[in-house]
Amino acid sequence: MKQTIRLVAVALFAGAVTLGGYKYFVEPDQEIALTTSQEGVNNFIPTNFSNSPVSSTNADFTEAAEKTVHAVVHVKNTTISKQPTNMTEYFNGGGKPRAVVGAGSGVIISPDGYIVTNNHVIANASELEVTLNNNKIYKAKLIGTDPKTDIALIKVVADEDLPFIPFGDSNNVKLGEWVLAVGNPFNLNSTVTAGIISAKARDLNQFDSNPQSFIQTDAAVNRGNSGGALVNVRGELVGINTAITSETGSYVGYSFAVPSNNARKVIEDIMEFGNVQRAILGINGGTLNTNVARDLGIDETQGVYIASVEKGSGADKSGLKQGDVIKKMDGLSVSKFSDLSGYLGSKRPNDVVDVTILRNGREKHIPVTLVKLETFEIENLGLEVKNANSALLKQRGVDNGVIVSKALSKDMARYNLEGIIITKINDEVVEDIDDAKRIINNRDFNAPIKMTFVNQRGELNSFIFR
Template sequence: MNKKIQKTLLASLVLGATTLTFSSPSYANSILDAITKSNDRQTVSLAPMLEKVKPAVVSIEVEGKTKEQPMQPNLPDEFRFFFGDDFFGNRGERSHKFRGLGSGAIINAEKGYILTNNHVIDKAEKITVLLEDGRKFKAKLVGADPMSDVALIQVENPKNLTEIKFADSDKIRVGDFTVAIGNPFGLGQTVTSGIVSALGRSMGDLDKSYENYIQTDAAVNQGNSGGPLINLQGELIGVNTAIISPSGGNAGIAFAIPSNMAHNLINQIVEFGQVKRGMLGIKGGELNADLAKEFGVDAQQGAFVSEVLPNSAAEKAGIKAGDVIVKMNGKKIANFNEMRAKIATSGAGKEIELTYLRNNESKTVKVKLQSSDENAQIGSQDLLPELKGAKLSNHSEGSTKGVEVTEVAKGSMAELRGLEKGDIIIGVNRQAVKNVGELRKIIEKKPAVIALHILREDTNLFIIIQ
C-alpha cells in the first residue's frame, strides 16, 4: 500500500460507499495492520490478529451433580421446630447429574491458568478444557468469586499453550471495536464482532453482586460465557458473562466484566487463595440533577455520599456526607455502582486515589482500603436454617472477638433455640471463631453436631444444634 493511501486511511476507511472515521490514530493503525491482499485487491480482515489470539481461547466442559429438595408443606417455622426436619423428608433429596458448556481464556501459559466465569464451573466435579488444536486437558478449580462471577481454573501438565494479554479496560471508550470469541451452543470456537455500546452497566440484584459491565453488541449466546472480549490488538478487555434477550438468544445486548476488575480478582485468588475485598466505608447513590443543584455541585456524573461510616477508610481520608466522588485513580466515575464494584474488587489494603467535590471545590485524597465487611452482617438463616430470625455481625470491641447476635425476631427459630440479642458467638465445636467468615467456614463443613459457644454478658454457655 502506498503512503498516500495510508494517510487517507488514518483519517477514514472507505468500504464501498461507507466511510468509517476514527478519532484515534491507534485504531486507524489497527485497521491498517488488519489489511491483507487477496486476489489483487485490498480486503479488510481481522484474520491475522485472530490467528494469534484464537489458540488462547478454550472451550470448557463441566460435569457435576445438583441436589433437588423434595416438596415440603408450607408451615410456620415454629411448627417445623417441633416436628423436626426429617418429618418433612429432607432425607429424600435427590441428586441429578448435569453437564454444561462454557468458554475461557488462557492468561498464563506456563502455569496453565484459565480465566472464566464462576457460573460456568459452579458445582462442577469434573472440568475438561478443549483447545482450538483439538487437545484436551483435565482442569481443577483454583478459586472463584461468585459475587463478581469470576473464576480461575488450571489445566494439568500445561504444554505449548498460548496466553492472551490484558488490556487496560479503563481506557476503552464507547464506540471502540470489540471481538467476542467463544463456544456458543457447543458449536465450537466462534468469532463475532461489534462495538462498545456502553460502560458502567449493571443488572440484577446489586446487593448480591458487584457489577460494572462493558456493554457490547457483539453476538454473545449460551456457551460464550467466560470467553474473552478483545480489542483490535487482540488484547483482553473483558470477560463475556451475560446477555439481555426476550428469546434467550442474541439480541445485541451483551455484558462483559472489565479486564482490570477480573485481573485484580485473579491476582488476589492466586496470592491469597481467596478474594479479599476492599472497603471504603460509605453509603450513597447516584448523582442526579436535583442532588447536584441542592448541594451546589457542578457535575453530571459521580457517586453521591449520603453517609460515612465511623472509623472507616473514608472517614480517615476526610470524606464527608454530601461529597460527590467523581474520579478514582484519575479515571472518571460514572455512577455509584461503578465505584462500588471497582473498590470492592481492588483488594483490602490497596491504596487508591479519590477525587471528590465539596461546595463545588475539587479535592483529591489517597485512601487505604480496609477489609470488606460484606460478611460482617448477615441473616443467620444463610448459615443455619435452624437459626432463622437472627442477624449476625462481626464483634471486635475490646479484647473479645467473635460474632454478635444483633437482632432476634420474636417467635423465630433463633429465639426458640435460645439465642438472645447481645449474645456473642466465640466458638463452634471447640474451635475459636473471630468473625462471620470463620463461622461460615466451620458450618459449611456440615458437622454432625453444632455446639455454639456463647458469651452472654459475663456468662459462658453452649447452644447445641443437631
C-alpha cells in the same frame, strides 16, 4: 454606428481586464492535473488529506482473531445429580445418580495452562474437561472461584506451552471501540463475533445488594459463550463474557463482560491468598441525578454523593465527609456508583487511591488508603454481616458484635436492618464474623434462629427466624 461599435469594444475590453484581474489577484493558486480517460474505468479516487487515523469501520479483525482463537477453550462441566424414582426419594432425598453435562468457554491466560472462566460454567462440577482449538482434550483442576464476580480459575497440565491471551487495561476501553467476542456458542468451537463497546460500568442488578460493573457490547454472545474472551483489535483481553439480556434466552442485542482488570485481580488473589481480598473506601452513598440533587439541595447531577462515612475506615481517616461528591478516582471519571464499585473491584486492601471530590463547590484531591472488606452472608437470615470496628461499637454502647452491611433479598430489605449490630445468635456471643459462621454452621438446622441486636438508635431487640 461607429459610435456604437466603439462603445461595445470598450465594454469588451473592460470585461476582459476585470476577469483577468480577478483570476490573478483573487483566486488561489491551483495545481492543474492532466488526465486521460479510459472507457469503463472509474476516475474518482477517494482521498483523505487529514492527519486523523483511518476510520475504525475499516478495522481489520483478522490479526486479533488469529491471535486469540487458539487461546479460547471449550469447557465441559459434568455434575452428578440424583434423580428420584419414587415419592419417598422425592421428599427425603436420594435416587439414582445421573450425570448432567454443561458447557461454556474459558480463556488461557498463561502458557503453563491457567484458564479463567465463569463461576457459573464450572459450578458444582464433579469433573472438568477442556478442549483446545486443536481438538486436544485435557482434564482440568479447579483452583478457585469467586461467585460475586462470577469468575473462576482452573488449570490443565500440558506437555507443551499453550497459546494464551495477554491482559489489556479495561480502564482504557472507549465507547465505540471495536471488540471481538471469542467463544463456543451452542457448542460451536472457535467462534468469533465483532461489535463495539456500547457502555461501561453497566449495573444489571435491580436490587443493589451486589453492585456490578460490566462492559456492555453488541458483539453477539449466546449460550456457551460464557467464560470466553472479549478482546480489542490488538488481541488483548479486555473482558470475560458473562451475561446477556434477553427475553428469549438468546442474543438479541447486548452482552456483558467482567472487565479484565477486575478479573485479573480476582485471579491473582485466588493464586496468592486462596480467596478474594476486597477493598473498600468506607462510605455509604449513591448516584446523583437531577431529582437526588434537588432533594439534597446541591447543583451536581453526576458523581457519587457520600451519605455517611464509616468510623475507623480509610475514608474516615483521610478526611472524607458526609456531603462530599466523588468525581474521580485516580483521575478516572466517576459519574455513577457502578464507576466507583467497578474501579475498587480492581484494587486491594492497603492500596492508596487519589479521590477527587467536590466540597462546598471546590475541588479537592484526597488520598485514601483502602481497607479490607470482611463479610459473611447468613443465607438463613437473608443478611450480610461484616466486622464492626471498636469506634462504632463504642458509639452504639456495646462491647461486641457484627454489623449488618446489607440485606440479601427484597423481603429483608423492607425491615431496614442495614446498620444494626448483631451481638448474639442463638444466645451465643458474637465477637466477629468467624463467630457468626461457627454458630450458624453448628446449629440445629431444624430449630429456629434467634438474633439479638442493637438497632441504629441503640435499642436492644431480638428476632426469631423460623
